Amino acid sequence: MAAHPGGLTALAPSPAGTKSGAAVSVRGLIRSFGTKSVLDGVDLDIAPGEFVALLGPSGCxxxxLLRALAGLDHDVxxxxVISVPDRVSVVFQDSRLLPWDSVLGNVTLGVREHDAGARARKALAEVGLAGREKAWPHQLSGGEQQRVALARSLVREPQLLLADEPFGALDxxxxxxxxxxxxxxxxxxxxxxxxxTHDVDEAIALADRIVVLDQGRIATVxxxxxxxxxxxDAAGHEALRRDLLAALGVEATAGH
Known part of the structure; x- marks a missing residue:
């Protein structure tokens, strides 16, 4: 652990175990940039296999939080206390493919196992890109590039998948x-x-549980x-949607 000015400590994620049975356990998480507090005592658990969507206004x-779980915030x-599994993969809004490498090369990037190629081909087949192994990123549509990014995550058999608005740039x-x-x-x-995600409907369509973050704290679960x-359950869907929009400070309108 590296000490920082002001008496705060930057902690890297450690293997899960803080809370029995949890894939992710976060306790009292604080993150600051300069004098601005961004996360203010966040507590969060995610069970193995659970899909959690994180909503909130920009800058909340x-x-x-996602970068903290990924161990990508060493300079803040x-x-x-953060506890995560050993195998963690991240998918960003930008597919972040290497333009000078093939689809297969991008999927196997950093994979050391001897069967990396076979696993990558299997992952590409799972995302509907079988036969595109030799294609270059510029030959793919935006959706196809994100499929490659998903395949790159899957080939590592993650116990935790962190997705930062992965579909935000798609039609x-x-x-x-x-x-x-x-x-x-x-x-x-x-x-x-x-x-x-910023999309309430996306969160409802995908998640087992939705967490709303507001001013660095969990406001609604x-x-x-x-x-x-x-x-x-159309009535239940609309009631939940209105509840979440209200938590985000947005007034729902009829038909939207």
């Missing part, structure tokens, strides 16, 4: 298709998932029952 600390001031139709793909992949691989997630 959503991406900061902070304290608290509406491609986004809906990616929702279905992500649901299928999560059902097959069963990682714990933390999805950062709502479970999403299966009938609501599948839109089989």
């Amino acid at each position: 600390g959503k991406s900061t 001031r902070g304290s608290g 509406a139709l491609t986004r809906i298709r990616m929702h279905g793909l992500l649901q299928d992949l999560v059902a097959a691989h069963r990682p714990a998932v933390l999805l950062v 709502r479970p999403v029952p299966e009938p609501i997630r599948a839109s089989a």
Whole structure:
């Protein structure tokens, strides 16, 4: 642990175990940039295989929390206890593919196992890109690039998948298709998932539980029952949507 000015300590994630049975356990997490406090004593647990969506206005600390779980915030001031699994993968809004490497090369990047190529081909088949192994990133659409990013995460068999607005730059139709793909992949691989999103409808469609972050603190937590997630309970879906929008300080309008 590295000490920082002001008496705060930056903690890297450690293997899960702080709370029995939890894939992710966060206690008293504080993160600051200069004099600005971004996370202010966050406590959060995510069970193995649970899909949690994180909502909140811009600047509330959503991406900061995700980066803390990923161990990508070494240069910020902070304290608290973070416990995560050994195998963690991150998917960002930008696919972050290396333009000078093939699709297969991007998926196997950093994978040391002897069967990396076979595992990458399997992952590409799972995301609907079988046969595109030799393609270059510039030859792919935005949706296809995000599929490659998902394959790159899956090839590592993550116990925790962190997704920072991975579909935010996609058009509406491609986004809906990616929702279905992500649901299928999560059902097959069963990682714990933390999805950062600004989209209330996306959160309801995908998550088992929705957490609303406001001014660096968890303000609201709502479970999403299966009938609501599948839109089989229209009244329950609309009630939850209005509740979440209210928590975000947005007034829902009829028909939206």
